[in-house]
Amino acid sequence: MALTRLRLSHFRSHVAAALDLDGRPVAVFGPNGAGKTNLIEAISLLSPGRGLRGAAPDDLARRPEAIGWKVTAAVAAPDGPHEIATWSEGAGRRVEIDGKAASQTALGGALRVLWLTPAMDRLWTEGAAERRRFLDRTTLSLIPEHGEVALSYDRALRERNRLIRDGVRDPGWFAALEDTMATAGARLAAHRAAALARLAAVAADPAFPRAELAIEGEGPREAAGLREALREGRGRDLAAGRTLVGPHRDDLGAVYAAKGVAARLCSTGEQKALLVSLVLANARAVAEGFGRAPVLLLDEITAHLDEGRRASLFRAVEALGAQAFMTGTGPELFEGIDAQRVAVGEAGLGPG
Structure with missing residues (x-):
């Protein structure tokens, strides 16, 4: 399962952006504030819900124009190719799949998308509501x-x-x-x-590390x-x-299995490793049930991962055969993985 083409119009910081993709993992790099997270947030809207930052549709439009935004993509899926489009309409958003109006729920039948963002690093120490959202995603x-x-x-x-x-x-x-x-x-x-x-x-x-999960309520x-x-x-x-x-009112409990320690009591690095482990397990479960690995959005994924764990993550992504969009500040962070490289800067997107 992979995107083969992505187009953005007036989305966040991007007036217009276009990517033609070959199915490999994608390393997206550039300085802070260049629009890397905005790019993968657009991809997250090709799945049900409000995307990886939970933003309202009105907040996604490029400012100051605020004329509305649109995201379109060509997708290679187990059941064949699909064209997906989503755009703002008033206070909400519309969806089309293969040129026909569709619900957001229907997006899950055409494309599966999982993500891991820096904001999720606080998952185990924040309130139960965030963990419920993670569980439901x-x-x-x-x-x-x-x-x-x-x-x-x-x-x-x-x-x-x-x-x-x-x-x-x-x-x-x-x-x-x-x-x-x-x-x-x-x-x-x-x-x-x-x-x-x-x-x-x-x-x-x-x-x-393996996490033992339980629903607490x-x-x-x-x-x-x-x-x-x-x-x-x-x-x-x-x-x-x-x-x-x-x-x-439920909560999601997690324990670092090898140590028998609750995730909320683990170190920052251990908590990050547990999250990576869960996302990879989720991707493998999707691959078993859906026939293909999902698209992965891994924002600033190298944070809190040492060189050895970073290499292990790259091996896991390649073993899954997943198209993973990974962001970072420089191309050197993605050495060791065969990836399509995309540079993001003031001039927009370009090959890295």
Whole structure:
């Protein structure tokens, strides 16, 4: 699975950018602020969701013009070539696959994209919400229908919380929303558990530490139990001003397996190595289930990796056969990998 062509228009710092790609890993280098992360962020929007920085569509337009942006790509996928386009429309964005309007969820059927960014280095020390997002992105990469299930649950949750904030006490208003939450929540929990099982089943990379993952949370996981817990918890939720039970309260726990140490207590370098290990495991699981390795976006990937681990990462990428877009400040950071080199500077993009 690979991009063979990428075009950007008025996206972030890029007025226009064009890349023709040959399927190999891509080393993107240039000074800080040149637009390297902007380039791979555009690629991340070829998958469901709001991309690797979680930005709203309005925030992606080049300033000061703010005339709207567009990303188009040609993709070589297991089921054949696809043309994908996404662009801003009002406060939202549109998607086309092979010239036909499509949902964001449908992007997962044409292209799988995983990423690792410097902001994710704090994953194990930040709040549970970031780890849930990481867990759901991982799950979505393996179970495409997870996106629609999560949307259904989140919509019902928002409506139930609105009733709570408005002080509504009529059971009839709550029942239908809680039924939707129970049904979707049970599927959400099952998908997450299945995704972690698939990660655990793939062979670990000996160069990176294995993480033991577990979903941490309270409350029932099956639909009937969750429905009853929501019903019984209405009084408590009204007092708290929000819904206190359900998979939206879950957390992702991780332990450095060889040491038996929680990830949050590991060193910065160990935490980075654990993240790399998880992304590689995720990529192998996608390759087993989808037939091809996903596209990888590895922003400033050499940070906190010594020369030996960097070489191990390059070997793992090549063994996967993955098209990995890797960013860094200089070409010397990518010695040892057969990669297409792209320089990013004031003049735009060019061969490195």
